Amino acid sequence: MKVEAKHELESAKKVMTGADVLINALVEAEVDTIFGYPGGAVLPIYDAIYRSNAQFEHVLSRHEQGSIHAAEGYARVTGKPGVVIATSGPGATNLVTGITDAMMDSLPIVIFTGQVASNVIGTDAFQEADVMGITTPITKYNYQVNQLSELPGIVKEAFHVASTGRPGPVVVDIPKNISAELSTAVYESHFELPGYQPNKTPNPLQIIKLTDALSRAKKPIVLAGAGVIFAKATNELIEFAEKYHLPVTNTLLGLGCFPGSHQLSLGMAGMHGTYAANMGLYECDLLINIGARFDDRLTGNLKHFAPHAKVAHIDIDPAEIGKNVQTEIPVVADAKEALEALLKRSVELGDQLVWKERLARYKQDYPLWYERSDQQISPQWLLERVHQITDGEAIVTTDVGQHQMWAAQFYSFEKPNRWVTSGGLGTMGFGFPAAIGAQLGAPGELVVSVVGDGGFQMTAQELAVVKERNLPIKILIVNNQALGMVRQWQESFYEERYSESLFVQNPDFVKLADSYGIRGMRVNKEEDVQEVLEEAIGFDGPVVVDCQVVQQTCVYPMIAPGKGIHEMIGVSK
Amino acid sequence: MRRIITATVQDRSGVLNRITGMLHKRQFNIESISVGASETEGLSKMTFVVEVSDHQKLEQLTKQLNKQIDVLKVSDITEKAIVARELALIKVGGSGQLRAEIQGIITPFRATVIDVSRDSLTIQVTGRPDKVEALIALLRPYGIKELTKTGVTAFLRGQQPNQVTELNSFTI
Numbered sequence: 001m002k003v004e005a006k007h008e009l010e011s012a013k014k015v016m017t018g019a020d021v022l023i024n025a026l027v028e029a030e031v032d033t034i035f036g037y038p039g040g041a042v043l044p045i046y047d048a049i050y051r052s053n054a055q056f057e058h059v060l061s062r063h064e065q066g067s068i069h070a071a072e073g074y075a076r077v078t079g080k081p082g083v084v085i086a087t088s089g090p091g092a093t094n095l096v097t098g099i100t101d102a103m104m105d106s107l108p109i110v111i112f113t114g115q116v117a118s119n120v121i122g123t124d125a126f127q128e129a130d131v132m133g134i135t136t137p138i139t140k141y142n143y144q145v146n147q148l149s150e151l152p153g154i155v156k157e158a159f160h161v162a163s164t165g166r167p168g169p170v171v172v173d174i175p176k177n178i179s180a181e182l183s184t185a186v187y188e189s190h191f192e193l194p195g196y197q198p199n200k201t202p203n204p205l206q207i208i209k210l211t212d213a214l215s216r217a218k219k220p221i222v223l224a225g226a227g228v229i230f231a232k233a234t235n236e237l238i239e240f241a242e243k244y245h246l247p248v249t250n251t252l253l254g255l256g257c258f259p260g261s262h263q264l265s266l267g268m269a270g271m272h273g274t275y276a277a278n279m280g281l282y283e284c285d286l287l288i289n290i291g292a293r294f295d296d297r298l299t300g301n302l303k304h305f306a307p308h309a310k311v312a313h314i315d316i317d318p319a320e321i322g323k324n325v326q327t328e329i330p331v332v333a334d335a336k337e338a339l340e341a342l343l344k345r346s347v348e349l350g351d352q353l354v355w356k357e358r359l360a361r362y363k364q365d366y367p368l369w370y371e372r373s374d375q376q377i378s379p380q381w382l383l384e385r386v387h388q389i390t391d392g393e394a395i396v397t398t399d400v401g402q403h404q405m406w407a408a409q410f411y412s413f414e415k416p417n418r419w420v421t422s423g424g425l426g427t428m429g430f431g432f433p434a435a436i437g438a439q440l441g442a443p444g445e446l447v448v449s450v451v452g453d454g455g456f457q458m459t460a461q462e463l464a465v466v467k468e469r470n471l472p473i474k475i476l477i478v479n480n481q482a483l484g485m486v487r488q489w490q491e492s493f494y495e496e497r498y499s500e501s502l503f504v505q506n507p508d509f510v511k512l513a514d515s516y517g518i519r520g521m522r523v524n525k526e527e528d529v530q531e532v533l534e535e536a537i538g539f540d541g542p543v544v545v546d547c548q549v550v551q552q553t554c555v556y557p558m559i560a561p562g563k564g565i566h567e568m569i570g571v572s573k
Numbered sequence: 574m575r576r577i578i579t580a581t582v583q584d585r586s587g588v589l590n591r592i593t594g595m596l597h598k599r600q601f602n603i604e605s606i607s608v609g610a611s612e613t614e615g616l617s618k619m620t621f622v623v624e625v626s627d628h629q630k631l632e633q634l635t636k637q638l639n640k641q642i643d644v645l646k647v648s649d650i651t652e653k654a655i656v657a658r659e660l661a662l663i664k665v666g667g668s669g670q671l672r673a674e675i676q677g678i679i680t681p682f683r684a685t686v687i688d689v690s691r692d693s694l695t696i697q698v699t700g701r702p703d704k705v706e707a708l709i710a711l712l713r714p715y716g717i718k719e720l721t722k723t724g725v726t727a728f729l730r731g732q733q734p735n736q737v738t739e740l741n742s743f744t745i
C-alpha cells in the first residue's frame with residue numbers, strides 16, 4: 001500500500017523539458033495556430049511539438065518572413081495574437097521586417113526565437129544574433145529567458161502585453177539549454193507589471209468637452225482608424241455617426257470599421273483618398289479622430305492639415321495624442337468605451353446644412369475616377385469587378401503600392417477585420433503570406449490576395465504552404481511588369497527616368513503556380529475578365545490569376561509629397 | 574529649453590538600453606543621464622538633462638518615457654524646488670608651487686584632492702552643474718589632462734514652497 005502511494009507520487013512528478021513547459025504555457029494561452037520554421041536552437045521546441053498531443057496546428061512556412069506575415073494576417077482577421085516560432089540567428093533576423101510591420105500597424109504577435117545556449121551567448125557562437133538588441137526598437141516589449149522557472153510567467157506576460165492596450169509584437173528569446181532543460185517542478189505563471197496599466201476608460205471631463213465642442217461645431221467630421229477595429233467598436237461608431245449625422249472618413253487601416261457604402265461615409269482620406277474626405281478634413285471646424293495616429297500619408301503637409309479645426313483625439317496610446325497634430329481635447333481611452341460614453345450624453349447640434357451640402361457636392365462632383373483602356377485591362381476596373389463578383393464580402397489582403405491603393409479605393413469594405421494590408425511600414429511581400437494566416441484564421445471565408453508582380457515575387461515560395469494545406473486562397477496578381485508606384489513617382493517627379501522600376505523578366509506565373517500543383521490562370525483582355533474571375537473565385541481550391549494590366553496607369557487623385565491636404569492633383573479626368 | 578526629468582524604472586535587464594534606444598530613435602537630445610538604485614529594492618531612479626525645442630517635444634518625451642513598460646513614473650522637475658548634484662573628477666598638471674595655487678582655487682568650491690602624482694593631481698568636486706562648470710573653467714589654464722562627470726542626479730526638496738523663486742529653484 002505504502003509502496004503504491006509512493007509510486008503514484010513519482011509518476012505525478014513527470015519529467016518535462018523546458019520546451020514542454022513552453023507548450024503547456026501556449027496551451028494555457030489558448031493558442032490554436034503557430035506559424036514557424038525549425039532550426040538548431042529550437043530543436044527541443046520542435047521535438048516537444050512532435051511529442052505533444054496539444055490541439056494546435058503548426059504551419060510550416062518556406063521562409064521565416066512568410067511565418068510572421070501569416071501571423072499578422074491571422075491577427076488582423078481574428079483579433080487574437082498571432083504566434084511565431086523561429087530559430088536563432090538567421091531565423092530571428094528573417095523576422096525583422098515582419099516584426100517591424102506588426103509594430104507599425106499595432107498587431108498583436110508573440111514571437112518565440114531560439115537562442116544559443118546561455119554559456120556561449122556573447123561569444124559570436126554559431127547562429128548567434130543579438131536578438132534582444134535587434135528587436136528592442138521594433139517590439140512593444142521583449143524578453144530573454146534566463147531561467148526555466150521564469151518561462152511560464154514570461155509567456156503569460158508576453159500574451160498580455162501583446163494583446164492589451166495598443167497591441168504590438170512581443171519577442172521571447174529562449175536559449176537552447178533552457179528549452180532542453182529537464183525538470184519535474186511545477187512553475188507559477190504569475191506576473192506583475194506596475195509600469196503597464198493601459199487606461200481604457202475615458203475621463204468624463206474630456207467627454208463633456210468633446211460633446212460641448214460638438215454642439216458648437218458647424219463643420220464637424222469624424223476620422224476613424226484601426227483603433228475602432230481593435231476595440232470592436234464598429235456598432236458604436238455607426239450609432240454615434242448616425243445620431244448626429246456626422247460625416248465619417250477612414251484611414252487606410254481603418255477601412256471597414258465604418259461601412260464604405262454608408263450615406264455618411266466620405267471614403268478613405270490621405271495621399272490617395274477621396275477629394276471629399278480630404279476637403280472635409282481641410283475645411284472642418286471640429287475633427288474627431290477615433291483611433292488613428294495622424295500618419296504623414298494621411299495628413300500631408302501638417303501646416304495645411306485641418307488648419308481651422310479644434311481637434312479631439314481618442315486613442316488608447318497617450319503618446320499618439322499631440323504627437324503630430326496639436327490636440328485641444330485629448331481622450332485617452334479604448335475607442336469602444338469612449339464612444340459609449342459619448343453616446344450616453346445628448347447634445348443639440350447647430351445648423352450644419354451648408355456643411356453637409358458642401359460635402360455632398362464634393363462627393364458627387366469628384367468621385368474616384370479612372371480611364372478605361374481599350375487595349376488592356378484597367379487595374380481599377382479589375383478591382384471593381386473583384387468587388388462585384390465577391391459581393392464585397394471577401395477578406396482582401398495586399399502588399400504596398402498601386403494595387404494596394406486601387407484595392408483601398410475600389411473594393412469598398414462594409415465590415416471590419418476583412419482588410420489586411422501593410423500600412424505603416426509599407427511592406428512588399430506582405431499580402432500573400434498574410435492571406436495564408438487570414439485563411440487559417442477564418443477557414444470558411446473567401447480570401448482574395450491582391451498583389452503586385454513585384455511584391456508577389458518576394459514571398460512567392462509560400463505557395464508550397466497553400467498547396468500543402470489546400471487553402472482555397474485566390475491570388476490575383478495585378479501584373480503591370482513594373483514596380484508601379486515607383487514607376488509612377490519617377491514619371492511624376494523624376495522626369496520619366498524609370499530607374500530600375502520596369503521588370504524585363506518576370507516568371508510565367510501560371511507555370512510557377514503549376515509547379516507547386518496549384519491552378520494557374522491568365523487574363524489579358526477586358527472581355528475575358530468576368531469569366532476568368534468568376535471561374536477562379538468559384539473554384540474549390542487555390543488559384544493564381546495573372547492579371548496583365550496597363551503598365552502606365554497611375555493612382556489618382558493624389559496629394560504630392562510636401563503638399564497640403566487641399567492641394568490634390570488628378571481629382572477628375 | 575533645458576529640462577530635468579526623472580524616471581522611476583523597474584530593474585529589469587536591458588532597461589537602460591530600451592530607454593536610450595527610444596530617445597535615440599525619436600531624436601531627443603540628451604545632455605546627461607544618471608542611473609542608480611532608489612529607496613525601493615527592484616526600482617531604479619534615472620535623471621535626464623535634456624534639451625528640447627518646445628513644449629510639444631517635451632510632452633512627447635515624457636509620454637514616450639511613460640509608454641515604456643518598465644517605467645513607473647516620469648516627472649519634469651525643472652520648475653520645482655529641487656536638489657541637484659553632479660560629481661566631476663578633474664586631473665590637472667601641476668607640481669611644486671602650482672599645487673598650492675590650485676589648492677587655493679579649489680578650497681572655496683569645497684573640492685578635494687584625491688590623488689597626487691609627480692606631475693599631476695586629481696580633484697573631486699560635487700555640486701550643482703554651474704558650480705562644477707565654474708571650477709572647471711578656473712582650472713583650465715593649468716591644463717586639464719583628464720575630465721569625467723557623472724551627470725546630474727536630482728529630486729524634489731522635502732518641502733515645496735508656495736512659490737518657486739530663483740533662490741530655491743535650480744538654474745540650469
